[in-house]
Amino acid sequence: MIPFNKPYLSGNELEYIKESVMSGKISGDGVFTKKCHRFFEEKYSFPKVLLTTSCTDALELSALLLEIKPGDEVIMPSYTFVSTANAFALRGATIRFIDSNPDNPNMDVSQIEPLINENTKVIVVMHYAGIACEMDTVMALADKYNLYVVEDAAQAIDSFYKGKPLGGIGHLGAFSFHETKNIISGEGGLITVNDSRFSLRSEIIREKGTNRSAFFRGEVDKYGWVEAGSSFLPSDIIAAFLAAQLENLDAIQQRRKSIWQQYWDGLSRLQEAGKIRLPHIPDYATNNAHMFYIICTNLEERTGLIQHLKQNNIHAVFHYLSLHSSPYFQEKHDGRPLPLTDYYTDTLLRLPLYYELTDEQVQYIIHHILQYFE
Numbered sequence: 001m002i003p004f005n006k007p008y009l010s011g012n013e014l015e016y017i018k019e020s021v022m023s024g025k026i027s028g029d030g031v032f033t034k035k036c037h038r039f040f041e042e043k044y045s046f047p048k049v050l051l052t053t054s055c056t057d058a059l060e061l062s063a064l065l066l067e068i069k070p071g072d073e074v075i076m077p078s079y080t081f082v083s084t085a086n087a088f089a090l091r092g093a094t095i096r097f098i099d100s101n102p103d104n105p106n107m108d109v110s111q112i113e114p115l116i117n118e119n120t121k122v123i124v125v126m127h128y129a130g131i132a133c134e135m136d137t138v139m140a141l142a143d144k145y146n147l148y149v150v151e152d153a154a155q156a157i158d159s160f161y162k163g164k165p166l167g168g169i170g171h172l173g174a175f176s177f178h179e180t181k182n183i184i185s186g187e188g189g190l191i192t193v194n195d196s197r198f199s200l201r202s203e204i205i206r207e208k209g210t211n212r213s214a215f216f217r218g219e220v221d222k223y224g225w226v227e228a229g230s231s232f233l234p235s236d237i238i239a240a241f242l243a244a245q246l247e248n249l250d251a252i253q254q255r256r257k258s259i260w261q262q263y264w265d266g267l268s269r270l271q272e273a274g275k276i277r278l279p280h281i282p283d284y285a286t287n288n289a290h291m292f293y294i295i296c297t298n299l300e301e302r303t304g305l306i307q308h309l310k311q312n313n314i315h316a317v318f319h320y321l322s323l324h325s326s327p328y329f330q331e332k333h334d335g336r337p338l339p340l341t342d343y344y345t346d347t348l349l350r351l352p353l354y355y356e357l358t359d360e361q362v363q364y365i366i367h368h369i370l371q372y373f374e
């Protein structure tokens, strides 16, 4: 069976984990955590980053930083992972969902402004498949109405919008190192703190509401409870795994892009024949090869294709049951139809894409997709 995803050991993971364990300090913010922080701050010029235990936690930390409370409204896409919305729902916010673009599943930013009112506090964007949302419009709206922007950049490592790294454009950003992402640590995440007003509090909320980080830097002479927080920092063992992955970022990205391109080349003729659609990457965005997806004509066709691939030992998967019609949210939704969200829910299919997928396997998968449609 060709799985949908396979976690990849890129080199020094086990050695660094051993080093971490033998060092006698395996709690958070150790040597490897600092190494990972340095990597992101140097490579992408993010002003401040902090490892978290997941992207979900980075988003929850964002909601705490922005002091979201019941009555606040947060605008975001419906076609996204649960965590994007859940982080704000946990704080009692009212979620206003936006539909996707016709040509890719990112949120249609032209629908944001009519939803803004005096309760609106945050716009959350999600860069689907690592392909940037149209950020100039989002940031201009944030400026005009004095809103915050959080980027759910879970899928967007090493991807750019007009030359700017994703996760570094909004006030805050959240990355994931879950085993299904490009760079992994099993579970793991990162918050980017791009607005210096949040620098100090981001450390405090991440460390159980204490000013422990400032204490260790010698900035205060004792540490204590200074605001309500949680424990969002990962063990240094996790950071050790991540540090090894980051050393191999370029090789991992290169291989993933090669696989992505092979899918594109092999399946283009189906797009030209009008049978399926392939990913659309706007001029302002880069492709970080997080995902290769195809868009079928309808649900029946996609279900048939999944079956056909399964019979040939290929595991392809769909995702994102629209959040606006989820069991938790459907009663809370304001009733606006979001037809494109529903369309992607029914028609989008993700193909296997991982470092160790061989060229032969990619060709085998392409062959069976062509066979199904021709």
Ligand SMILES: *Cc1c(COP(=O)(O)O)cnc(C)c1O
Pocket (backbone or CB within 6 Å): 053, 054, 055, 056, 057, 080, 081, 083, 084, 126, 152, 154, 155, 175, 176, 177, 178, 187, 188, 189
């Ligand atoms: C993977 C993902 C998350 C969650 O990441 P975790 O690290 O598993 O918490 C959130 N949002 C999006 C868009 C994702 O793809």
